[in-house]
Amino acid sequence: MSPRVIAIDGPAASGKSSTAQAVARRLGWAHLDSGALYRAVTLATLDHLEERGAGGGPLWSPQRIVALADQLPVRLVLVSDVFKPEVAGVDVAEAIRSARVTRRVSEVAAIPEVRQWVNAQQRRAVEGHPRGVVVDGRDIGTVVFPDAPLKVFLTASPDERARRRLAQRGDVIDAAELRRESDALDARDRADSTRPVAPLKPAPDAIPLDTTRLSLAQQVDQVVALADQRLPR
Ligand code: CDP
Numbered sequence: 613m614s615p616r617v618i619a620i621d622g623p624a625a626s627g628k629s630s631t632a633q634a635v636a637r638r639l640g641w642a643h644l645d646s647g648a649l650y651r652a653v654t655l656a657t658l659d660h661l662e663e664r665g666a667g668g669g670p671l672w673s674p675q676r677i678v679a680l681a682d683q684l685p686v687r688l689v690l691v692s693d694v695f696k697p698e699v700a701g702v703d704v705a706e707a708i709r710s711a712r713v714t715r716r717v718s719e720v721a722a723i724p725e726v727r728q729w730v731n732a733q734q735r736r737a738v739e740g741h742p743r744g745v746v747v748d749g750r751d752i753g754t755v756v757f758p759d760a761p762l763k764v765f766l767t768a769s770p771d772e773r774a775r776r777r778l779a780q781r782g783d784v785i786d787a788a789e790l791r792r793e794s795d796a797l798d799a800r801d802r803a804d805s806t807r808p809v810a811p812l813k814p815a816p817d818a819i820p821l822d823t824t825r826l827s828l829a830q831q832v833d834q835v836v837a838l839a840d841q842r843l844p845r
Pocket of ligand 1: 752
């Protein structure tokens with residue numbers, strides 16, 4: 613039986629998490645932001661592990677990152693149908709959005725052992741949920757839940773994504789800031805799209821949805837309409 617999952621993938625700041633959360637609420641399902649888990653593992657790594665220094669290989673030992681994530685632990689806790697990231701029992705929802713974490717998360721997320729660990733948490737969360745879970749990320753439809761009955765690939769123009777990210781943070785929106793944010797998003801997308809393991813790309817059966825000119829309410833309506841077709845309730 614295919615898992616009760618809606619997969620929402622796409623590049624940085626394309627509106628995946630806001631859309632996924634609103635769709636989950638409309639369906640009475642839970643929401644899981646896989647990026648939050650990669651960010652929580654990155655936060656734990658930055659706070660607890662020494663970097664190994666230069667030399668070409670990974671800066672941190674993959675085994676030590678995974679052991680740390682198990683021990684602290686880094687985990688997802690279901691609160692009012694939202695899976696929230698915790699590190700050592702502390703809610704890190706805000707701390708994981710810091711620039712310090714954002715700068716390093718793609719590096720940690722490119723480590724295959726980290727991806728296996730994160731994927732196992734996601735599959736356990738979905739198995740344990742009685743209704744269904746809207747999961748957003750980069751590889752949900754391609755790798756984590758390839759049998760999901762509905763996969764959506766969200767995109768938006770680089771300018772619009774930069775504008776949304778600045779607005780979300782309450783930052784000034786001027787030409788210089790837009791350019792800086794757009795460059796930062798582009799660098800992360802390039803890293804996420806070119807890594808050898810689970811690169812950012814649409815699944816062959818994903819439905820593309822360009823949200824550049826859509827409001828959040830419109831994009832949520834479109835995904836809920838698709839869910840109603842694909843997942844008769
Ligand atoms: O919110 P934003 O779109 O900026 O990013 P995010 O969803 O919080 O994801 C942060 C980072 O985690 C991404 O840039 C990827 O490097 C990584 N990630 C991933 O590799 N695979 C996923 N399924 C989700 C996130």
